[in-house]
Amino acid sequence: MPSRLNPYISFDGDARQAMEFYKKVFGGTLAMNTFGEFGGQEAGAAADKIMHSMLETDSGFTLMCADTPPGMEYKPGNNISVSLSGDDVGELRGYWDKLSADGTVAVPLEKQMWGDVFGMCTDRFGITWLVNISEPA
Template sequence: MTTLNPYISFRDNAREAMEFYRDALGGDLQVMTFGDIPGMVEDEAEKSLVMHSMLTTADGLVLMGSDTPAHMEYQAPQGVSVSLSGSDEAALRDVWQKLSDGATITMPFGPAPWGDQFGMLVDRFGVSWMFSAGESQG
């Protein structure tokens, strides 16, 4: 089996972001810190940073993330969006509302020219999201 899922890099706030996504999407969040793995800590101040996290929802969505240690170059996410789509408009609207907290709405969630509901936002962590709900998504 092969899977494809987003893996988001953060700078010192991966735990906060992944907990925010868990609260919005539901599911089980597993978190491993740099301090959990022998030899992974180069700076003791970073031992509680997230080396790897994985959020898995009951309906099979998987979102991963980690912190970028200070000795590594960090670039904020750009040019990529996490897309969430489906036929259950109420469920997607609920996630939209939760992720909208502290977000910049780039396109309000509403009717799209192709007949579905569509919206875009950049969440409080700088991650771009696209939402599409409607019969064509089912």
């Protein structure tokens, strides 16, 4: 397997719901493991929470996430955003429509001064998404 770089997002107990949502947005294969599967009785109240999940899509995207482990502080912030870019207008607009639904649009998906169509939104789980649609080559 070649090396790869992909986002890994931490959630505060709703990782399962977030990843199921992202699977509806992007399609693909979703694998999830709970703390209980690997932590036995030590997992306690976190037994049903997600220790690790990975969504791999037909488009080649990989998104990983987990619930914050017991004993660690959940610190949401504005230090992460996920960027989607390319020239497949239908695919990228479809992602935008699903991600921005029930979320907050900071920059509407529209033509920008640099010539591409760009938008920025925060989904219902608090994750910021940047979508950039370039002109086909």
